[in-house]
Amino acid sequence: MLVVPEKQIAGLMTPEAAFEAIEAVFASMARRKARNFPVVREAIGHEDALYGFKGGFDGVALVLGLKAGGYWPLNQKHGLINHQSTVFLFDPDTGRVAAAVGGNLLTALRTAAASAVSIKYLAPKGAKVLGMIGAGHQSTFQMRAAANVHRFEKVIGWNPHPEMLSRLADTATELGLPFEAVELDRLGTEADVIISITSSFSALLMDQHVKGPTHIAAMGTDTKGKQELDPALVARARIYTDEIAQSVSIGECQHAIAAGLIAQEAIRELGAVVAGRGPGRDGAEVTLFDGTGVGLQDLAVAAAVVELAKHKGVAQEVEI
Numbered sequence: 629m630l631v632v633p634e635k636q637i638a639g640l641m642t643p644e645a646a647f648e649a650i651e652a653v654f655a656s657m658a659r660r661k662a663r664n665f666p667v668v669r670e671a672i673g674h675e676d677a678l679y680g681f682k683g684g685f686d687g688v689a690l691v692l693g694l695k696a697g698g699y700w701p702l703n704q705k706h707g708l709i710n711h712q713s714t715v716f717l718f719d720p721d722t723g724r725v726a727a728a729v730g731g732n733l734l735t736a737l738r739t740a741a742a743s744a745v746s747i748k749y750l751a752p753k754g755a756k757v758l759g760m761i762g763a764g765h766q767s768t769f770q771m772r773a774a775a776n777v778h779r780f781e782k783v784i785g786w787n788p789h790p791e792m793l794s795r796l797a798d799t800a801t802e803l804g805l806p807f808e809a810v811e812l813d814r815l816g817t818e819a820d821v822i823i824s825i826t827s828s829f830s831a832l833l834m835d836q837h838v839k840g841p842t843h844i845a846a847m848g849t850d851t852k853g854k855q856e857l858d859p860a861l862v863a864r865a866r867i868y869t870d871e872i873a874q875s876v877s878i879g880e881c882q883h884a885i886a887a888g889l890i891a892q893e894a895i896r897e898l899g900a901v902v903a904g905r906g907p908g909r910d911g912a913e914v915t916l917f918d919g920t921g922v923g924l925q926d927l928a929v930a931a932a933v934v935e936l937a938k939h940k941g942v943a944q945e946v947e948i
């Protein structure tokens with residue numbers, strides 16, 4: 629099998645390659661040519677760790693595999709980041725393991741690529757201002773991918789911990805965009821596109837904050853109980869997601885569903901828009917992408933990085 633270690637990913641994978649891989653796999657999901665398998669996520673009762681795996685099969689790209697890993701909150705004592713993951717790919721013709729790929733940087737790139745795909749298809753015409761809610765590790769990847777797919781003129785940002793906002797300012801500067809820290813009511817009024825990427829467990833952006841036309845990529849909520857948006861705002865929006873089953877159970881829509889404000893039938897797949905099988909913004913005042921993060925995204929970027937590693941002659945072959 630081929631091994632692409634974590635330390636090689638940064639030199640191989642680009643936001644553009646991640647975008648292409650995610651756009652293609654979302655379309656394959658909508659055409660029912662690719663499917664995710666049920667997610668396993670367990671507290672293992674050791675080191676407070678949450679461990680699990682997300683897998684799937686893309687019958688168009690012929691990519692089969694899983695991402696294994698999770699969250700080890702005490703990893704600092706080992707000099708490691710808390711999120712740890714590895715992607716394993718298998719030969720769909722024989723079942724033999726084909727590749728092991730470091731999954732940490734790829735997770736950030738595939739998550740940012742997903743919101744960028746939603747911006748490409750759903751941003752209001754002439755969008756100029758990008759609003760960022762969240763200033764953690766993922767936020768810089770999100771901003772870079774958004775700027776790659778759409779020409780913004782300004783970034784405004786808010787974070788529950790204001791001392792972290794310099795991260796957004798630095799990234800905007802790197803992208804040649806002016807940055808301003810604002811309160812949430814201004815962010816909701818002025819931003820044409822909003823990305824939320826926090827680990828919040830209660831609504832931050834409220835319905836009354838948002839004056840359309842606006843596209844919101846809600847990317848932080850990927851677990852039961854997490855929440856970034858007012859359910860009334862979710863209910864007002866035209867809703868898209870990566871996978872409906874995850875949106876209603878672990879995504880932002882879990883709260884609007886539980887409150888009886890929306891039915892599952894109100895949620896559309898972003899892949900259907902990409903595949904030309906369903907309507908996009910179509911004059912909606914507010915569109916929402918509930919990005920929950922699916923296994924097929926991980927497999928798509930891992931398969932892309934394996935191809936890049938082969939092309940550059942840096943993939944390591946290991947007999948197993």
Ligand code: NAD
Pocket residue numbers: 735739761762763764765766767787788789792825826827828829830847848849850854919920921922
């Ligand atoms: P991080 O720990 O680096 O940053 C956390 C962010 O959330 C910061 O902006 C911080 O100020 C804010 N925050 C922390 N505690 C909070 C609280 N109690 N209430 C409100 N805000 C709080 O995390 P990260 O790596 O940037 O990840 C951000 C979120 O994105 C996490 O919830 C993570 O699980 C999620 N995520 C989603 C996907 C996906 O596919 N949808 C993929 C990766 C990460």
